[in-house]
Amino acid sequence: MTEPVEGTGKHGNPLNSLAIGDDCLVLSHRLAEWITWAPTLEEEVALANLSLDLLGQARALLSRHGDEDELAYLRDPGEFRNCLLVEQPNGDFAHTVVRHLLYTAFLFELYGGHPEDEVAAKGVKEIAYHRDYARVWTLRLGLGTEESHRRMTAALADLWPYTGELFEDDPGLRAPWDAFVGGTLREASLAVPETGQRTGGRRGEHTEHLAALLAEMQSLHREHPGARW
Amino acid sequence: MVTLEEARAIAAAVPDPELPVLTLGDLGILRDVVRREDGGIEVVITPTYSGCPAMDAIRDDLRRALPGASVRTVLSPPWTTDWITEEGRAKLREHGISPPGRAVALTLSPRCPRCRSPRTRLVSRYGSTACKALFTCTDCLEPFEHVKEI
Ligand SMILES: [Zn+2]
Numbered sequence: 298m299t300e301p302v303e304g305t306g307k308h309g310n311p312l313n314s315l316a317i318g319d320d321c322l323v324l325s326h327r328l329a330e331w332i333t334w335a336p337t338l339e340e341e342v343a344l345a346n347l348s349l350d351l352l353g354q355a356r357a358l359l360s361r362h363g364d365e366d367e368l369a370y371l372r373d374p375g376e377f378r379n380c381l382l383v384e385q386p387n388g389d390f391a392h393t394v395v396r397h398l399l400y401t402a403f404l405f406e407l408y409g410g411h412p413e414d415e416v417a418a419k420g421v422k423e424i425a426y427h428r429d430y431a432r433v434w435t436l437r438l439g440l441g442t443e444e445s446h447r448r449m450t451a452a453l454a455d456l457w458p459y460t461g462e463l464f465e466d467d468p469g470l471r472a473p474w475d476a477f478v479g480g481t482l483r484e485a486s487l488a489v490p491e492t493g494q495r496t497g498g499r500r501g502e503h504t505e506h507l508a509a510l511l512a513e514m515q516s517l518h519r520e521h522p523g524a525r526w
Numbered sequence: 527m528v529t530l531e532e533a534r535a536i537a538a539a540v541p542d543p544e545l546p547v548l549t550l551g552d553l554g555i556l557r558d559v560v561r562r563e564d565g566g567i568e569v570v571i572t573p574t575y576s577g578c579p580a581m582d583a584i585r586d587d588l589r590r591a592l593p594g595a596s597v598r599t600v601l602s603p604p605w606t607t608d609w610i611t612e613e614g615r616a617k618l619r620e621h622g623i624s625p626p627g628r629a630v631a632l633t634l635s636p637r638c639p640r641c642r643s644p645r646t647r648l649v650s651r652y653g654s655t656a657c658k659a660l661f662t663c664t665d666c667l668e669p670f671e672h673v674k675e676i
Pocket residue numbers: 638639640641642643663664665666667668
C-alpha cells in the first residue's frame with residue numbers, strides 16, 4: 298500500500314480517504330440493489346445515478362490506497378472501515394431515504410470542509426443534489442399519509458443509533474449536520490428519536506449486514522480472479 | 527505528424543457518447559491538448575460527474591481520433607456546467623434539451639425548450655444520465671430533459 302498524501306481540512310483533520318472511500322463503495326452497492334426493485338421508474342433511474350456518483354468517488358478515494366479492485370473485492374469485512382450506517386439494509390423505501398439523508402448530510406459537510414482535496418471539491422457538488430433528493434423525499438413521506446409517516450418514524454428509530462459514529466473523526470461537523478437534519482425533520486413533522494448509539498465500523502467491527510453485502514459484491518471476483526470492470 | 531492546433535481541433539470535435547449532439551469541446555470536458563516530451567500528443571480531460579460511466583468510451587474515442595495520443599484524466603478544477611459553450615447550449619436547445627442556467631442555485635426552474643414557457647415543473651432530479659433532470663411544461667405539457675446546474 299502506498300501512503301496517501303493528504304492535506305488538512307478547515308477543521309484541522311485530513312480527509313480519511315480509506316474510511317470515506319469504503320462508505321461510498323458500500324452505500325453505492327446498497328443503492329444499486331434497488332435496480333429492478335424501485336417503486337417507480339423515475340426513482341430507479343435516480344437511485345442508479347446516486348449509486349454511480351458514489352462509485353466514482355469511491356474509486357478515486359480508494360485508488361490512493363492501492364489497487365481499487367483488490368481493495369473492493371479481496372478484503373474481508375474486518376478490513377473495511379466504513380461506518381455502520383451505510384451497510385444497513387435498504388429495508389423499505391423510507392429506510393433508504395432516511396439512510397441517505399443522514400449520511401449525505403454528513404458527507405456534504407465533510408467534503409465542504411476539504412476544498413484542498415480534489416475528490417471532495419468535486420464530490421460536494423454532487424452530494425448537494427443527493428442531500429436535496431433525500432430532503433425532498435423526507436418531506437413528501439413525512440407529510441404524506443399516516444402510513445408513510447409511520448414508516449419514516451420507524452426508519453428513523455432503526456437508523457438513528459448509527460449517526461453518532463459519523464462524527465468520531467471530526468466532532469466539528471456535528472452542529473451543521475444537526476441544523477440541517479433537525480430542520481428537515483421538523484419541517485417533515487418527524488421527531489428526532491432518542492436512542493442509544495452503536496459504533497465500531499471505523500475499527501472494522503461491523504454489523505452482520507456487511508458480510509452478506511460483501512459476499513454478494515465479491516462473489517464474481519473471487520470465483521474469477523482478475524476479472525475487470 | 528499533426529500540429530498541436532490540428533490535434534486540439536480533432537479532440538474538440540469528438541462527440542460525447544451520452545450527449546452525442548455535443549462535442550467534447552462543447553461540453554467543456556476537454557481541458558487541454560499538449561505535446562509530450564517524446565513528441566507525442568497528450569489529451570487532458572475531466573469527467574462531468576465522478577461516476578460518469580462514459581469516461582472509458584471517451585478515452586477510446588480520443589485514441590481512435592488521434593492515433594498514438596495518450597489521454598490523462600484530471601479531477602481539478604471540478605467540471606461545471608458553466609463550461610458548456612454558447613454553441614453547445616444552442617445545440618441542446620435545438621434538440622429539445624434545456625441547457626443549464628448559471629451554476630448557482632438548485633431552485634431556478636428552466637424554460638420549456640419547445641414553447642419557451644417559464645412555467646415548468648420538476649418531475650425528477652435525475653434523468654437518463656446524472657447530468658440531467660426531468661421536467662414537464664405546465665403550458666404545452668411537453669416532458670423534457672434539463673442539464674442541471676453543477
Ligand atoms: Zn412548453
